[in-house]
Amino acid sequence: MASEGSEEIVKLIQKVDQAGQSHILHYLGELDREKKETLLEEIKSVDFGLVSELYKTHHVEGVKQAEEIIIEPYPNILDISTLSKQHLKNLHKDGLKLIAEGKVAVLMFAGGQATRLGVSYPKGMYDIGLLSHKSLFQIYSERLISLQTLASESLSSPAPPIPWLIMTNQESLLLIQSYFRSNAYFGLDQSQLFFFPQEMLPAIDFDGKILLSQKNKLSLSPNGNGGVYESLEKSGGLLWLENKRIKFLHICGVDNALLKICDPKFIGYAEDQDVDVVSKVVAKKSYNEACGVLAMKNSKLCVVEYSELSEEMAKSVDEEGKLRYFGGNILNHIMKVSFIRRIVSNHLSELRSKYHVARKKVPHIENGQVVTPNVPNALKFELFYFDVLELAESSAALCCDRDSEFSPVKNASGPDSPESARTLINNLHLKWVEKAGGILPQGIPDGIVCEISPLVSYDGENLKFLENKKISLPFYLYY
Structure with missing residues (x-):
């Protein structure tokens, strides 16, 4: 009788054959047990249906005739500098109250490596050279601790720890967890942290075939920060938030050294507006600053990439001479947890149509040897987190002071x-x-x-x- 393990392998091989990807098993007979298990585990993780669908949509069929796209300025950006001291004080008070009541959490995208900074480890572990030599992760951890203290003082009672979800890539997950553990979580409670990895997608050649990076490894890469919603659901992170009765989730990136993590005024404004999504933006330095802007696309909220705006649109100004497309996106949003649940429950299939494709030079195994191409040879696919903004039924935005709130480390x-x-x-x-x-x-x-x-x-x-x-x-x- 065949063992349960061998039956599983047979089914997996059948699945690979049916997907037309049997070449990825070509070296299976050469592999020792450990390497064979590595390859089979990676194959198990592949959604072959999605890979086939993406190839057909983005390569075989090519770009379809798109509907007419009408881009307009976002109409609801409030400049925080125009608010009175009393208004700001009220927003701050309301935000601290929500934090003290345990209604607020933060989700940080931390999958990026610091390769452009000359190191090979995750960017959150990077020391930016302050007098203290603290890493970005330590800075954010201590800001959370300080905020928890302020929230406790605001209600004269202990505030619960602010839940912090950290999305990593598959390769850096254990390293980042170990980094926090070895630093005693920088004073945070271990229980308030939730680490989870992004999903991965294989690179495929122009014939739709999955590439091998080694004889026992697929050429896998993260599916973009837009995969966060599905990953949040699969990891149990969304349920974790719902069980804690979190109302607002602050979504941010790991590389803004001036990040006001769970900014009480921002939280207070989200409560005041009672919308699905509130965004923080900064005023663009110039019309041609290469950053995405908050806008409306066919009457729906979106982030318009710099390349999508014509020079005429980018230069256009209002009656006061201010850029009409001025709200630079800084990956700083508050989403209602109920909105994220709606995305996960009703719209994940729609996200498949929003994958972006890039032609890349991807080293791969060919005839048993690693080949490093000189020209693009493969397709990679990724989602952007802001692809879901169009699903928001209501939204608002704050324009904050760049010099005190935005300093990316790239x-x-x-x-x-x-x-x-x-x-x-x-x-x-x-x-x-x-x-x-x-x-x-x-x-x-x-x-x-x-x-x-x-x-x-x-x-x-x-x-x-x-x-x-x-x-x-x-x-x-x-x-």
Whole structure:
């Protein structure tokens, strides 16, 4: 009698044959037991129906005649600088109340590697060079701890830990979990963290055949941050949020060093507006700044990529001379958990039609050897998280101050680099000291001379003790 394991292998081989992908088993007989298991486990994870559908849609049939697309400016962006101090205070109070009541969680996209920064590990583990030499993950962790303290103080009772979901890629999941564990979760409760990986998709050649990266490995890559909704459901993360009765989920990226994680004013505004999605944007520096913008596409909320706007549209201004398409997307949104449930329950099949295809140069096994192509030889597919925004029945947006809320860490040097992030944090913290009444020396020296730990202050509060104190630089304030 065949063993249960061998029966499973036979069924898997049949499945591969039926999908027309039997070539991926070509080297099976050469593999030792461990490598054979690796290959079979990867094959089990493949949705062959989806792969076939994507190939047919994006390569065989080509680009179909699209419906007419009408792009218009997003009409509902509120500039936070126009709000009165009392209005801001009320939003802050309302947001802290929701946090204290356990209604708020955060989801961070953390699958990106820091290769452009010259290291091979996940970007969240990167030290951007502050006086403290804290990594991005530590900075965000301490901001959450500080926020939990503020929420507790607002109601004079202990606030529950803020749930933090971290989406990684398959390769970095264990490394990131180990990193948090070895650092005692940076003071957070282990129970408030939920790590889960993105789904993976194989690269295929122009004949629709799945590529092997090694004799026992498929050429797999993450399916884009838009796979988050399905991954959230499959991992149990969505149910985890629902069981905690979370109302608002703050969705953000790992590489914004100035990120106000679960910003109370942002949360308060989401509660005030009572919509499916609230977005934070920054005003574009110029019409040709290469960033997506919040807009309307055929009367539905969307992020329009820079390349989708004609120069005429990008340059267009309103009666006050302000860019009509000015709200730069910074991957900073609040979604109702009920909206995400609606996506998962009713619209996952629709997302399959929204995959984006890219032609890439993908090394692969050919005749037993690794071949590195000089020209694109494969198709890769991915979803973007904002592809679901059109499903929102209601939305709103806040335009925030770029210099205090947005400092992406993407490049090794120049704009959007660790250096630019350090400079912005340094300048922001110097302003906090001045606002609190601290006396700074004449002529601030160049370089990074000021840092205030998030454990001391989340957003410039709790610094009254600096009033009339002479500050010597460099100045690092910490607990």
